[in-house]
Amino acid sequence: MTAEDFDYLFSSIGENEQYSIDLQIDTATLEKVSYSKVYAVAMTTDKHLDMVDFFSQPDFGEKKNITDIIISIKDIAIVIEVKRTGEDCKAQLFNQVLPFVKDKFTVIPVKHSWQETVKLLEKINHLQILSRQHSVFISDFLQLSEIRFPEWFEPKPFNVLPFSNQHGTTKYNQLAKRMRQALAASKYELLGYYDRLGISVPFGWASEIIPEFQYYENSKDKEYVTFYIWPGNTKQQGYQIFNKSLDWHNKTNLKVRDKEYEIEIAFAIKLCHFNRYVSGINFYPNNISETIHTADNFYNKSGKWNRASWSELEKFFDEHFNADFDWRSRCGWADNFLNTDRNYLTMSIGYEVCMFIPYSEFRRIDKTELDIKKLSDFINDIAESYKQLLD
Structure with a gap:
């Protein structure tokens, strides 16, 4: 998101200001008049996904295009297509925002990787721990994701990891995590x-x-x-x-x-x-x-x-x-x-x-x-x- 849009959304929030987060929505049913701009976000493990050809993706025709996630804040919509792997989801995402494209709305394609998301969540989790405001939702998500999807996590090199042969300990888990990535x-x-x-x-x-x-x-x-x-x-x-x-x-x-x-x-x-x-x-x-x-x-x-x-x-x-x-x-x-x-x-x-x-x-x-x-x-x-x- 541009700095200008971020400031617009969060610099001033009125008492009656609302936001919504919806799952599995057919974008053709949305009231487009409520929006002035749409962000189309491809969320995968591919940190180098090229969005240059986003608007050249094929039209799926009359097929329903169901979003994974759509977030509405003020008059900006954020449509997110989520993949756990590096799968290229640009065509799928393009068709989800195609109703807006056809009506000449401003549509901004963005890539965002799971690695970036996890890195941000880790920082938030550490900050919350320091401020004694621990979130079980974030910590549980990180813990389970590290087991199921270790490739989402930034690797820490062996050179900075102390050795341990004690299974189940934090030190050993860090070693095992790095080894799994390798x-x-x-x-x-x-x-x-x-x-x-x-x-x-x-x-x-x-x-x-x-x-x-x-x-x-x-x-x-x-x-x-x-x-x-x-x-x-x-x-x-x-x-x-x-x-x-x-x-x-x-x-x-x-x-x-x-x-x-x-x-x-x-x-x-x-x-x-x-x-x-x-x-x-x-x-x-x-x-x-x-x-x-x-x-x-x-x-x-x-x-x-x-x-x-x-x-x-x-x-x-x-x-x-x-x-x-x-x-x-x-x-x-x-x-x-x-x-x-x-x-x-x-x-x-x-x-x-x-x-x-x-x-x-x-x-x-x-x-x-x-x-x-x-x-x-x-x-x-x-x-x-x-x-x-x-x-």
Whole structure:
């Protein structure tokens, strides 16, 4: 809105002055005589939406054009078309204000991004907190939006964020928020789970990479961003692993760009029911008396086990795990299977691989809000490094 119109609307308000906010209004039914000017606002996540060609948009004809929001103050109307994404809504918005355009009203097209809206709301929220005038509507909106639409929020670089590995704390949530923004900007899609932050990867032998913020007291750097991947997490993935050499699981480092980063590879057994994870067992060579991860065991032992044959599965585990490795308690065998009404389980034989990258590396890369692309490019390179894991 122009400074002149803003002053006109708010510099002087009479006692009888009114405003209205309406949703889902057909603009063809409005009494146009009540207005002298109309603002047409496209509200999306596209901060660079070009409104130059607004008046060249196609006419939808006799189709009803229903607004998302229309605000009337004095004799100025503000018509807002809202999109949660970067979708181009100019044609839709143009047709909503077309009755005014045809009658030669002054129509001013404007773009306004969710990022700008959220930034303004954050400032208002902080000001209200300082003045002890907290608005639950604004704070709840910001809190829920940050979870559902993190791309609306201005990123804060890792360089200014203190490290934390305590889930649920403000510090950890800020780290996770920045990581989510970096993952979302990568060339891979975010996982569609509310409880897992990660990316989906089309490797065939693995489907996702998940980062964590972890602290290791006895290590050199102590503060790490770890990236997990699970080769052979399903039977189908396992075919691409056990039909070739397994020498790759002796690797201890992977190169990302020009640096070698430590990796740790654990054996992993996943137990599922109705295609949903129930429990699992992670272990290392010193936990077993006989190798479990072989092609023969993959083809003949992984897959579906009916309850009637669970005793055979128990015997298999007892024969392969060391006596002092209590696999039953580690996977909650009794609570998750024996003492339930489940009549089958499916078992996959795979691996859990973890790459350790010092948090200082992320701080070095991510120093300003504009470094989000540098960060996402680094994550792309981590994924590409993992892609070569089995080579």
